[in-house]
Amino acid sequence: AQSVTQLDSQVPVFEEAPVELRCNYSSSVSVYLFWYVQYPNQGLQLLLKYLSGSTLVESINGFEAEFNKSQTSFHLRKPSVHISDTAEYFCAVRAGFSGGYNKLIFGAGTRLAVHP
Amino acid sequence: DAGVTQSPTHLIKTRGQQVTLRCSPKSGHDTVSWYQQALGQGPQFIFQYYEEEERQRGNFPDRFSGHQFPNYSSELNVNALLLGDSALYLCASSPSLTNEKLFFGSGTQLSVL
Numbered sequence: 299a300q301s302v303t304q305l306d307s308q309v310p311v312f313e314e315a316p317v318e319l320r321c322n323y324s325s326s327v328s329v330y331l332f333w334y335v336q337y338p339n340q341g342l343q344l345l346l347k348y349l350s351g352s353t354l355v356e357s358i359n360g361f362e363a364e365f366n367k368s369q370t371s372f373h374l375r376k377p378s379v380h381i382s383d384t385a386e387y388f389c390a391v392r393a394g395f396s397g398g399y400n401k402l403i404f405g406a407g408t409r410l411a412v413h414p
Numbered sequence: 415d416a417g418v419t420q421s422p423t424h425l426i427k428t429r430g431q432q433v434t435l436r437c438s439p440k441s442g443h444d445t446v447s448w449y450q451q452a453l454g455q456g457p458q459f460i461f462q463y464y465e466e467e468e469r470q471r472g473n474f475p476d477r478f479s480g481h482q483f484p485n486y487s488s489e490l491n492v493n494a495l496l497l498g499d500s501a502l503y504l505c506a507s508s509p510s511l512t513n514e515k516l517f518f519g520s521g522t523q524l525s526v527l
Contacts, residue, residue, distance in 0.1 A: 302456075330514055332514075339520070340520055341418070341518035341519050341520045341521055342457070342504065342516075342518040343518070344515070344516070344517075347514065349514065388457070390456075400445070400447070400462075400511070400512065400513060400514050401447070401459050402457075402459065402516065403459070404449075404456030404458070405456050406454070406456045407454075407455070407456050
């Protein structure tokens with residue numbers, strides 16, 4: 299069975315500072331990995347994903363995540379955050395093949411609070 | 415192009431009652447999944463529907479049931495509501511059963527008193 303651990307429930311940071319949100323997963327099979335963002339009173343939006351190929355994946359708004367198979371991690375980073383990045387971030391895993399179904403296992407989330 | 419729409423946005427029920435939540439998938443999507451997000455937690459998979467059949471189910475009791483209609487819209491039904499059922503219920507749609515691209519609605523906030 300797969301599981302996801304987000305190591306920090308809250309991460310406060312000042313605007314324009316770098317940030318890393320940590321995510322570790324466990325799985326006995328190959329996995330697909332995702333980061334979703336949830337702004338207040340909204341549903342989840344896909345931020346970026348790792349399916350295969352390059353272990354470094356990027357989003358259009360400056361976030362990046364690196365898949366590290368040996369450490370079973372998929373940490374999310376941004377070199378310079380903005381106030382608008384304040385949100386809840388969820389790491390999720392899907393087994394590489396689970397009968398063809400796209401069920402996701404989510405972590406508990408990390409609340410990123412960007413202060414001026 | 416409308417995204418995933420859910421109704422109602424908020425709902426208040428009392429213990430023992432029954433509730434029905436509704437979801438319309440994004441245009442062109444035929445697969446619908448339901449998730450429960452308790453306060454301070456990540457979403458938990460309830461079940462997934464494709465071709466009007468439940469295809470996979472998470473660790474939820476039989477009080478949770480669903481339906482998918484020919485137009486791909488879906489309903490989530492919860493019977494004999496418990497206080498612990500209070501949560502945000504999220505619907506997600508995808509272009510196909512095997513496609514990893516999930517699009518989420520804004521959810522229905524259910525409060526059980």
